[in-house]
Amino acid sequence: MVSTSIPTDELAAALQTPVDFNFELPDPEDEEIQEAEFEERLDVVWKVCERFDLQTDIWRGRILRAVRDREKKGGDGRGAGFLNWLKNREITKSQAYALIQLANSADTLLAEGQLDPDTINNFSKRAFVETAKSVPEVQRLVSEAAQQGDRITRREVKQLSDEWTAMNSELLPDEVKEKASEGGLPPRHLAPLVRELEKLPDLHLKHIQQEVAENPDIDTVKLLTSEARSLSKYLDAAAQVQTLKRGATDLGMALEEALRLDCLSTAAELVKQATALEQTVGKLFTTWKRLGSLADRLYVDTGASTPNLRSMLTCLDPLTSETIELHLDEEGDRLVRLRIISEQ
Known part of the structure; x- marks a missing residue:
């Protein structure tokens, strides 16, 4: 459980937004209302409902967390009291833990000072969870955007995370970062490459880094991202195939040959299927x-x-x-x- 030093009454005040649910929705049969105006008026109401829903679910998550933690301390150890509590309120276990995760995310961001309580209304629920999972630097960027009044959805969090990853990863050559800072390489293409490179041992990074430095363009980045993904799959799957471990094959040399013949994806799929077959036989x-x-x-x-x-x-x-x-x-x-x- 993530604790927070902010008093409960202050959190309640920060999350409280007076809501009048007597909305006047536009008449869908009114032909005098332009399509743009119709969608805009509905969007305003939708955002109000979404904010109220977020605030309610955060507090429901805190309530469920309290019930669960109470059960851990004084229950029978099997969680029966918590499950009965959920059953009486027709809440599934997966729904309960999703709400608890949302509450944990809110409390984490508040407790670490990465989020101004007054900006909570600018977040969607999924954005809250994604922000809490992000590194502190990304959390600060998201918080700054929320303080400026921007609407924060999961898409905005991903965009800011991609930008930070592209500009700060030590795995990308300086030539690539420079091209990205000039706007020639969108971060949304570089972030997947970084994530795949993070899975690889140092031995297999140099070739990819050298090639992307020589050709810092979108097509090369996409191609190398696919290659890095296949390489990671090959290494993971090959390490699990018992039949290969008992053989005399040099997996490193086999990998080099697959790279030379540009058939790495086929080799990766081969060892993946071999792993699946061994598991199936067992x-x-x-x-x-x-x-x-x-x-x-x-x-x-x-x-x-x-x-x-x-x-x-x-x-x-x-x-x-x-x-x-x-x-x-x-x-x-x-x-x-x-x-x-x-x-x-």
Whole structure:
């Protein structure tokens, strides 16, 4: 739980906005109202409702957090009291924790001094959460924009975050930052590249950094972002494939060859699918063992008086024997046989 030094009454005053819900909505059948004016009048009402909704949900999140924390301290340890509280108010667990996250975000920003309480009305709910997740420098930029009266949505938070990432990341060469500061490279293209570069070990950064420095343009940035993403997927997936670990393959050299032949994305997908197949085989073996155990138990518990249960067991024989047989279509034209040979 994030604590805040701001007294409850001051927070309540900061979040309180007198709202008159007797809105006069424009008549949708009034042809004398221009389309632009119609949308503008509705947008004003919508923003008022959204502000009220944000304030209400922040306080609901604080209430739910208090109920949860009380349960942790004095409950039975299983959260039954908290769940019953939610059930009585027809709130799902996921909704409750989303509200608690919103309250935590509000309290974090207020407690750290990154947000003026008077500017809360300028935020959307999702913007609040995204701002709280951002680094302190981005939080300050967002707070400054809110203090200037700007409407802060998730899009504005992402835009400011991208701008800060593009101009401050040590992973981008100076040539790229200079081009971005001149307006030649939009931050929304550079931020994804930085995020992908952050996943890579230093060994694989130099090639990408050198190429983007030599060609600081949008097409190159997009191409290298895709390459960095494929490289990250390759490294992650290759490290998980047990079959590769037991082999004599030099994964580093295989990677270099894939880069040279410009087939890195294919190689990355290959090792990804290999990981998926290994996991599937492991799950298949576990499920097959469990199915056979249940079939044996049911066979022992049944007899001549349960012909239908015996018939069901007979029908399942193709799945419980050492050679699994499965038809891939209803017509039975495609039959797959898998033989399981387990060695200790």
